Amino acid sequence: MGLPLPAVLPDLEEAVDVRVLVYVAVWVALVVFTVIELMLVGMPMTPITIALGILGLASLKALLIALFYQHLIGEAAWVKIFYAFALLTAVGLVVGMITGI
Amino acid sequence: MGEIPRNSLRRWLFTTNHKDIGILYLVTSLYFLVAAGALALLVRIQLTYPNMGFLTASAYNQAITVHGVVMLLWFLSPIAFALANYIVPLQIGARDLAFPRLNAMSYWLLLFGGLIAALGFFTPGGAIDTGWTVYAPLNTAKYSPQPGITLAGAGLLLLMASVTLSTVNFLVTIFRMRVKGLSLLKMPMFTWGILLTVFLMLLAFPPFAAAVLMLASDRILGTVYFLAPEGGALLWTHLLWFFGHPEVYILLFPALFALGDVLVTFTKRPIYGKKIVIAAAIAGSVLSLMVWGHHMFTTGINPVWRKIMTVLTETISIPFGVIILAYILTLVGGRIRLRTPMLFALGSIALFIIGGITGVFNSSVAIDYGVRGTYWIVGHFHFTLVGGATTALVAAIYYWWPKMSGRMFSEKLGKLHFTIYMIGYLILYLPMHALVDMPRRVYTYPAGYGWELNNLLATIGAFIFALSWPIFFLILYKSLRSGEPAGNNPWGGWSLEWLTKSPPPPHNYDGEPVVDDSGTIRITTLPTNGGHAYHEHYSPWPITISLAAFLIFLGAILFLPVAVAGLLLLVASVVGLAKEGLAEKFKIPEAPEGARWPFTQVEKVKLGVWMFLYSEAVLFGSLIGSYVFVRLNSAAWPAPGEVLSITNGAVNTFILLTSSLTAVLALASVRVGNQTGLKAGLLATFILGLAFLLNKAVEWNEIFQHGFTFSSGLPAAAFYITTGAHGAHVAAGLVVLAYIIAKAFKGGYTRENHSTVEYFGLYWHFVDIVWVFLFPLFYLI
Amino acid sequence: MPTIAELSPITSQWQSLFNLYLTIGTVTGVVVISLLVVNTLRYRDRPGRQNPSDAIEEAKIPAERGTIGAALLLTLIVAGILFAITIGTMATVDLIEKPPKGTLHINVEGFQWGWRFTYPNGRETVNEVRIPAGEVTVFYVTSTDVFHKFQLVEFKIGVDAIPGKVNKIWISTEKAGEYLIQCYELCGVGHAVMAAKLIVMEPSEFKAWYEGGGA
């Protein structure tokens, strides 16, 4: 097939069911995390804790999508490094703006 | 398209050949140079003496603003990309850029962007007049209601679309299309310079794009991002300078690295420490993303931050110092021929040294309290941008001119040009350093502060410097008319571009270049139909799409019916493009082998998609960052559920997450040849995407009814702009998806051949990831 | 016109810092540009000059040249120069940013196109501000509309006037007289004429003016 497949997923055509299972499992996790986010909203905690918790879950969800749906997990190293660098750039901008206030 | 005669107008309008496009860039950028140069002369006339009445304040402000914007974005960058277009594929032995039609589109977007910005001169209130930095809140409709600024914003957006396409194109080209044996480190310096430039562009332009989008929304829809006292003014400076500082390296690198090639050829020795120069440039690039605060020393940002920025900025001069010293060491032991390109190259280095040193002054927060906003700064950046970058690019044009035209130029006139250029230059810009306390961007100044003499000198210098340019054009014109034939390698260079004819044939090389293990470059002759044969191709859609974008913006700003025409043209062009795609006219198989590290395994379209997504990540990062910034600055913000319905957002989240699942299942299906699964997955994705947008429309309508309108404050501004940009991405995804579905129903994807489905997924999941953050940020927190 | 050194402590310290940069910068510039010129002349192609041993050739990847040691040395030279001047900066910046106990606090509002000054006793002036000689005056600078920069021209010091934000700048001078305040950030068509007079008065005169409420 010539396509780089995720290393953790067996690169066998018969294994397609496994792959589909993984995709579905990731979706279930995404839904569950979203539900937890929703439950966090009304919790008796400081707004900062809630915000951090929710954003932490969001980051986890983003990571799952990137690794399994974008197949980043089996992608060439430099694709990941550049991705990380771009994200770091964005984070640097945000942190700089906020701390510069 | 069939063959088009090489001398017809149609060829120039529809061409996708990198060399043609390089020439289009060259002519266009020189045109913008002349236009912006004329504005500069008006400015200098007005400043000759104190209290002159040659220009009104408004005319003066328009002149300096358009001068600055055009010189930076429509002259200096495009002229570097003229050379990049022409030379980089030759230097790496490629037949063309990776995506020829996108390349053509880059050019046309740039041209139409420039035109729409220039239209401002013909509207009431005139062209943009805020200074090239377009500071907020002067840039908002409240303080500057004239359409000229909105038009310039539209021009900038077109330019940024152009830049994004070029960056992706050049990154993929340089990473994936080098000939066999040409490792990254063996590449000529100029190609290295372009590689670093486009990489910086990829990361630095999106924050500016975000800022201009927000500004456009403020001006057209009435949002209040930059008007708000809760940080609006500072927000603009952050985004602008986050772009603005790397931008100076974006302008410098092509020139600085072109110097590398010129030096090597005319000293006949290799660059001293090529690896060190490259490493230094990479270090400088990374640092350049962290020093934007040195343009904000006097804004009252955090004092600790100011000191950190001082130190980081001084650190950034280390790599540039190292590069300059390495260049000087390159001369040692050489056999230096002082031909015209070399003279300009040496002149450029000398002037850049001075500009770099004055930059170190500015990097001191203490000194900057005094010099920010003065002619000292004007002197500094003209030494770097004109003295350093422009002079080096003149050297580069002289250097590659024989290759592009096939003819030599007059050495004697070249030396005359150099002399007048340098004399004019120094009389023009040196005196500005003595105006340490004179304000810049003033149309008039009082007598009695000791500013008279230096202003007079600068004006005299300006006219001498201006005179050098017609000489330049005359030299090139004479060369075209009657220059000696140049031969393949008139200067005795080593790199690939000198191994083919001057000018090169459409396919660049009669044969397949390779670099063998001993470092010798050979052109192996292959049967013309073997390997990867080259067909010259043309496409009308790049120009029509760009024109459509131009019309849409024009309509939105000035006269709505024009936008309708633009929209129709866009639809027609996209359909045409899709048909071209379905017919696989532009499907150029990659050469069987080549030097492709570090992306050996990543097919070129896929790499392009990834590169594009990197810039998208920074774009959304900037939008989200802006929201966080103003929110932390605001005393009050609506609580979760107060304005936006959490249920609504949650439903949309589930919809989008599920659409990612269906998209990936479609891919899994086609991988095992399951056509039903493919079609079902794609259709489901489409329906879910549509549902997401419909739900949004309902939601927007509802909150609008409840008074949460575009102009109702910062929370509304942040919400509508950020989620609106996201919604636009969903909509764009659906357009591509419609094409993919059409192709899938024609049986266009098979087990072996379904990469489009995969690459679409990368984009779609990215859009999903963005929503994963937007949902909590806007609905839950 | 008083000399820079006489004008005020921050101005004179600013000027000596600038002079330090200017000295080091000029020396560096002269040395480096001389290296450029001398090497160019020395290795110019003349009759009889041989090709270097590692001369580039057509269609041949150039040899490598240069050592890591040399690179480190270059880096250290550049870094050393920068280090020296950074120290100077840090001392000066503290002086500029941390005013000594101020005696007079004036609120400054930039507007299109002028400057409004409000004294502690509520007294307001436009485009003219009077301060006593020999005392520390702190300006609290903001803007009611767009971005401006409040520059004390002769004092070579200034700070941005930004809506929604207050920035501080201080001066003190022994020299009575009239000075220029000018906007240094483009703010619209009136920018060039957005100026004010800074009038430094003998303390007793100032007191009379301030308390008298007259002109």
Ligand code: HEM
């Ligand atoms: C690479 C070549 C360089 C270019 C093209 C360049 C360009 C510019 C430009 C265009 C500005 C003015 C922005 C404005 O309109 O306000 C500027 C300002 C500045 N430059 Fe450079 N510069 C270069 C090198 C340097 C270096 C080497 C340094 C420091 C080590 C430096 C430090 C600064 C600082 C601190 C400012 C802000 C000054 C102020 O506005 O108060 N620059 N530069």
Ligand SMILES: [Cu+2]
């Ligand atoms: Cu900068």
Ligand SMILES: [Cu+2]
């Ligand atoms: Cu102003």
